Amino acid sequence: MRSLTLGHYLPGNSLLHRMDPRVKLVSLLVLIIALFVIETFLGFMLFGSFIFMIFLSTRLPWRYFFRGLRPVFLIVLITLILHFLFTKGGQVYVRWGPLTVEEAGIYLGSFMTLRLVLLVTTTVMITLTTSPIAFADGIEYLLRPFRRMGVPGHEIAMMMTIALRFIPTLMEEGDKIRKAQMARGADFETGNIFRRARNLVPLLVPLFVSAFRRADELAVAMEARCYRGGQGRTRLRELQARPLDYYGLTTVTAILVFIILTGV
């Protein structure tokens, strides 16, 4: 239960930490586009070293970085294997029965892997340095232009904020209920998968009941304070872009333009 760290934000005071969440979101988008425009290994190397430098500046422990990569490790591995085995073309390197590993496969496989790894690295770096609340604020702001088209930006952001706010609460609650049932002799650790699933009932039922209870209480509390959506709502922390943010935005845009122009 403890290993499940969603929204693994690590507080800090680096340049990246202090940047405006809107700028970080837009930069992330620009960098992702750049990643898909890159056509050569040289491009990936330049991009990679840029990300590496930023990562060093955040002074985040490497551990967290690898932890962030862990969930996609399997996908990366599968991509690599599929390309090695099934992309054909060029010189044949390995022949093993009906299976062959060919030049194009190795090339494309490593190319895709690099792209995936860099994609995840960049995203993990941003999520590690941005508090979920700031994220939601940023998204709300960026969705503002789409309000005319009926996109409820404020509501989406509020839902995200509430969901994120309750993840730790519910995890704590789940942990407590798990322990309470273990104190009554419940067994969550042994047996086959069906048995285990059935043994989860004493944990899940109270957890759901409590989630609904909390939702209900929150709704009442919000109504008691006259919540009525985003219309005319002011905020405690006004988002404000500073010179740092403009430099950041300029840098990532420059990177994208450079990649497009030189075709690396």
Place this chain on the structure above:
Amino acid sequence: MFIEVKNLTHVYMPGTPFQVNALTDVSLDIERGEFIGVIGETGSGKSTLVQHLNGLLKPTSGEIWIEGNNLWSSKTDLRRLRSRIALLFQYPEHQLFEETVFKDVAFGPRNMGVEGRELEERVRYGLEWVELDYHTYSQRSPFSLSGGEKRRVAMAGILSMYPEAIILDEPTASMDPVSRKHFLARIKRLHQEGKVTVIFVTHNMEDIALLAERLFVFASGRLVLQGQPAEIFQSKETLEAIGLGIPVLTDLMQKICRKGKTIRTDIFSVEDACREIIRSRREGVG
């Protein structure tokens, strides 16, 4: 020795920026049949401590010994141990999950392998202890009960395991005065007649003064005071410094004593206090 805690230290989420030292170098022991009070402010580590006593938490360092056996040695059957040293969490009404009250109360004993006649007998015992009528309640859904009734069902679910020791984590939190008094009286009887070791966690001095034979006082993860209630309440300043206090009655008796009257200060019930004050006044006059 029934329960022995040796140099227990517990750290939550070690090696992260969220690291918390919940307990630091705590050593204590509990004899069979004792009534122990564990007191401390919210966040003082008392809940963390009691979760170690039945193996729900693993010490970061230090050891727990139950009847001369190391709790975390591979020989210990933790599930069995947990039915012997039962723990009732704070707000236990949130742990109910079964379709009927009967099934919920039976969950503990059933996990111990109890079935049939004996199971029914245990459920009956549990429900009777918390004064819920077996016939009226056993087939009802626990979710249709009131908060107070739910808490009693949860308590019944613990008692139906016939534990040798029972740990209660702030059991009287948000109880109305009448139910609280009633509950405390029942616990006292359970201890005296049922010979059950009771470990009572609270920050309410009034609750504990009347009942506990020995107190452990915690502040910021350390065991700062231990001894009989009357001894502990002598250190009023220390207790107030760590966010606790002494029972109103003790405070009163100590104040009278300081005025130069000969009066006992180790009195925790209103009736006794009344008698003692009258006695002391008579003496003063005579």
